[in-house]
Amino acid sequence: MKLKTILLSTGIAATAGAVFAAGHETMADEMTVVSWGGAYQNSQQKAYTEPYVEMNPDVSVTWDESSAEAVAKLRAMNEAGNITWDLVDVVASDAIRLCDEGLAMEVDHDELLAEAPDGTPASEDFGDLIVSDCFIPQIVYSTTVGYRNDAEGWTGEPDTICALWDQENFPGQRSLERRPIGNLEWALLCDGVAKEDIYDVLETEEGQDRAFAKLDELKDNTIWWTAGADTPQLLADGEVVMGSTYNGRLFSLIAEQDQPVSMLWDAQVFDLDGWIIPAGLSDEKLARVKDFLNFATDTQRLADQSKYISYGPARQSSAPLVSTHAELGIEMAPHMPTDPANSENTFLYNYEWWADYRDDLDAKFQAWLSQ
Amino acid sequence: MTSATDPDAYTGATPDNAIRDADRAEKGPVLAADGTPLKASLARSLRVQKLRALGLIAPLLIFILVTFIAPIADMLFRSVENQIVSETLPRTVQELERWDGESVPDEETFRALAADLMIATELKNHTRLGSRLNYETTGISSLFRQTGRDMDEVGEVYLDQFVELDEAWEEPETWMTLMASDDWLTARDQWATDKEEAEAAQDAATTAEEAIALEFTTPEPDFQLNQISQEALPRTASIYRQFAQVIQSEDEDSPAEEEPWAIVYQALYEDLTAGRGEGYDGEIAGLLTEAREAVGSFEEVPVREFFLEEVDEDWADPEVWGTIEAFSSPYTAGYFLASADFQLTPQGIERQPEDQQIYGLLFQRTMFMSLTIMFSCIVLGYPIAFLLSNLPVRTSNLLLILVLLPFWTSLLVRTSAWKVLLQQQGVINDILVWIGLVADNNRLELINNQTGTIIAMTHILLPFMILPLYSVMKTIPPYYVRAAKSLGATPFTAFRRVYFPQSVPGIGAGCILVFILAIGYYITPELVGGTTGTFISNRIAYHISSSLNWGLAAALGSILLALVLVLYYLYDRIVGIDNVSLG
Structure with missing residues (x-):
């Protein structure tokens, strides 16, 4: 009897604990991603969001083609106290500006991003391209x-x-x-x-x-x-x-x-062009964004993007994985700005x-x- | 000329007549049935009506105020607002009042700066201030960014020495005793007990929902200083309070569990070496007395030296300090001065260097081009409107659709079409070369300059001229001109003396519409204007979206608004605003 009570209460505590843990990791099902539109955004959709949604079918991604005005709009959103974007694609100089203004979140690159396949931590794999604490590089x-x-x-x-x-x-x-x-x-x-x-x-x-x-x-x-x-x-x-x-x-x-x-x-x-996370996201949204970023900036995904557009992946470990253009079938490496000959x-x-x-x-x- | 509808000709019992009668009555006021003066009773009932009318338009009025007037007012306010400097660097601004404007400021000023910047860095405000001041003096942005990185080192040397003196100085507990007010300590104890109880209740919860509902979310009560230390150790107390606030609000931690920043020890050192702290008679008076006696023999590292030698030698540059001082007031004329190609410097107002003067030129150009576009719209629009109003209805409706058709096409499409037409290898140049009017190696430059902007914008704004003209001309009876001709006027005289004056209200309306639209145009000049055909609005857009200098953008916008209002006033004085018919 006594044993049963103990078992029962431990069971409840364990369930409650599990629910708590899950509760803290609840991720939003919706994500608004901001990019540049056109062929570039298309390459991101193909290489990042489409495979991600395939893995997480209940997630819906909304695209907003506002990267050109991202700095001004984020500032306005921040002043209005209503951030509607979850992840924003900006050039490096804008990322520095957003970081200076306190509009972008500072991130710990090694904690947030995946390691290279050989175990190199993200901060070394990206190297000097991490030009700001808020900036997660994507392409060169x-x-x-x-x-x-x-x-x-x-x-x-x-x-x-x-x-x-x-x-x-x-x-x-x-x-x-x-x-x-x-x-x-x-x-x-x-x-x-x-x-x-x-x-x-x-x-x-x-x-x-x-x-x-x-x-x-x-x-x-x-x-x-x-x-x-x-x-x-x-x-x-x-x-x-x-x-x-x-x-x-x-x-x-x-x-x-x-x-x-x-x-x-x-x-x-x-x-450079890459992601920033707007400051002041709710925990749920942040959890989703972090999960997505970890996937979308890993070595294979960055290499995949170069199938659709001739921009070089920001990770050193992605370079050997660059293959051919998805439609034209031409070898993409010689067209990359990161190619040694170029x-x-x-x-x-x-x-x-x-x-x-x-x-x-x-x-x-x-x-x-x-x- | 009077008619039955003229109010003065109507002699029945109208409210107007009743008031007038009441005024005329010599033998005391006319009274209403209830004995009150008729005038007052009437005014009351009219007031009710007016209030009801106001109530009816209230939703629209409030809508316009909230969504249109308020944002504009807010934007205009930004053109003078400058609180960021005095809010981020309050101590420094105060110390700078003593500064002579030339030499490197003294140790006290640097101490104030270190305290201000430490807090700004923790709140991540220092880079924001850096970008604000960088608009005025190049280089401040990186100076502040870099200084922020070194700020946690200020005071470290004293931290070590205080701790060496007595390890108690490292304990948050000591600082609580020294700084916190009794009320706060009691409140915090209560809060901690509540929290413990809540957590215990949560652990005992049987279901997950219940546990979540029981989660303790009340934050720790806001930190309060005690009176004694505030008086005895003013600097330490002031910076400790800010430390506690930051810990509570930013880190969501408790000052009772965190060791203070090094800058707090710096402040304590400053207080004690200045001979303060004797008035303290609280619990740890002994510890403090011991420290006061010891500080004299502490190894000293002046903050000024640290800034100049370790952080950045630019802190020795009087220009940096001058900029902080010049922009330290909460409101500034700096943005308006910049919009007029002047700048606010520590030495007063100066003209911008010649290679940076741009706004005067852009305002002139915007005015000149808007007027040119307006006149070309009159020249092109008048004959078209005349033709439209004099053709049979069937034909004129068809033509009117042709006028309106471009109106329904995207602005970008129309502008891009002009690019294709006007460029050097474009349709117009090709035709001119084919005819032989222009040599192949000397094609006309019709785009990416003023000509391009004027052509494209005249086309885009033409309907705004034609429509009011057409609506006015439609109402001019054709027999006036016929009468003039039958009285012997030549067709030209009949047009000039009879027809044209009657069409002036249409021209007036068209001019106002076209001019005001043109002066704020942005997308077309950006696409076809090249370097000589851009407007002031392109620069405003740049400051809003790229440089983030919203203050300057607001000042430029205010000037543009003022210019339009002045022109509107002049127009009213010269032509008369009643003389405008919008259709």
Whole structure:
């Protein structure tokens, strides 16, 4: 009798304990994920959410194509005290900004993310790409230059970034992004500044003047773009003969749309894109997001994404797993910005430096453009 | 001219007439049946009616106030609001009042800064403040971010020495005795007992639901300081209170179980070396006296030195301090100054360097282009509206649909279509080259400049000019012009002296609509404007969504709003707002 009571009460306590444990791990069934739309979001759906929903059939994922305005919208949501997003895809510089503003949650990468298959902890597998405590890297992309193969009056083929300035050998219109980041670095590089000294030079008044003076040479022959789709369109229409854009856009222009365009892999500006978790999520939502992130950023999933788009996986351990394009069947590794042949001469964009100088240089850049 | 409906011509018993009669009555007021003056009784019943009318429109009024007026007011308020500096760095701002504006501030200021930044770092406010001040002085953003990382080291040297002196200093218990008020300690004991009981009840629960219902969720009572230590050790008390608040609210922990931050020991050292603490006669007076006697021989690490040598030498830069001082007041004109290409510096108001002046130019350009677009809309819209109003109804309805058709097409589609038409390898240039008007190697630049914006926006805004014009012209009787002609006017004179003046209200309405829409346009200039065809609204959008400088965006928006109101006022004075017909 006594034994039975003890057994019974232990049983109840154990059940209660189990329910508690489960209660604390209850995960929301709905998840709102924010991304960029288009081919990029499509690749995320194919590689991450579709397999995840297959494993967890009761989860529904809603997509919101607001990444371009994510920082402003998250701030507004935070002020209104109503966060409706669970996971947001942003570029690294926005992640730093969101972290600074206290709008993104700081995460422990090793605790949250899966290890590499060989047991390397996540923080080592991602390495330097973890540029902020709030940022979970996903892909590496680069801003690089594409040029038309059939441009008239050209002598030779462009093989350095400085071909942008070379109107003698490569006459024609250019297109560049309408922001200082990237352009000022290229200007100094082509004005003879060594790659490692660029930010030191750009910090000084004279260095900035020097960069703008170099850009002056381009100004009359350049269309300044704001959307990543502009340059591919301009190249396809023959409006420009050479222009900068994201490497994935150029890949789809060349490989999928078969346009007479080539890509230049020189001094391309490396940049990162990844996830942040908005600060202030409820425990249930957070549990779901963490569970999803652990799955979506593991070695295989990151490698899978490159089947659909030519951006490099952020994990070192994913690189050997990159296979062929899902529809075209071409080998994707040679089109990755992380491929050794492509990354011989890359340019690492300094996030912290730009976080300081962005406001100032953007005002200068816009004033310079308007003159 | 009077008619039967004219109120003054109507002689029956209307409320208006009754009031008038009551006014006219010389021999005392006219009384209503219940003996009150008729005037008052009438006013009362009219008031009821007015209130009822107000009640009817109240939902709409409240809706507009809450969803339209309030957000605008809130946004405009941001253009002057600047509480972040004084709220995040209260001690520093106070110390900076003594600063001479040139040298590196003294030890006291650095101590205040360390205390402020330690708390800001714990609350993750320091980076937010850094980005705010970085709008004014480049480099502050990373300075604050980096300083935040080193803040928990301030005071560590004193922590070690206090603990070496007596291990009791490490115990949260000691600090509770020293700092907490008796009321709070009692309240906390009560809370702890409640919690224990609740947990015991929960353990005894037989079902899971019951256990969940019994979960103890009351937070620990908010920490309170005692009066004695507040007076005897003001600095230590002030920072300890903030420590306790952060521990309770951010970490959801209890100050009774946490060792204080190193900065609390720093504050205690400051208090004791300044000779304070003698007034303390509480339980651990002995411990404190021992410490007061010992601090004189403590190894000293000045905070100022720590900041300049260990953290960042930029703290020696008077510009950083000047910026903090210049933006320390809770309200600032800084954003409005920036919108007018000026800047607020420690030395006063200065013009922005020439290579950063942009807003004056953009405002001028926005005005100029909006006016150009408005005039091109008149030139193109007037003949179309004239044609529409003078054709037989069947034909004019068909044409009206053609005018409205683009209205129903997406704005982005229309703008992109202009891109295809106007670009150098586009349809228009191709035709001109084919005709031979333009040389192939010298094609016209029609897009990514002002021309592109003006063409695309004129097309997009044209219906807003045509529709009010059409509705006014439709009401002009054709026989007026015929009469003028029969009296000998030439067709031109008849148009100029008879028809045109009657169509002016339509032009007025169209101009207001087109101009006000144009001045705030954003998406079309962004897509086809290139560098010389963008508006001020593009810059506002940039500050809202990219740079997050909402204060500056709000100031630019306020100026734009003020400009529109001034123009509206001028228009009213010159043309007369009654002279506008919106249809």
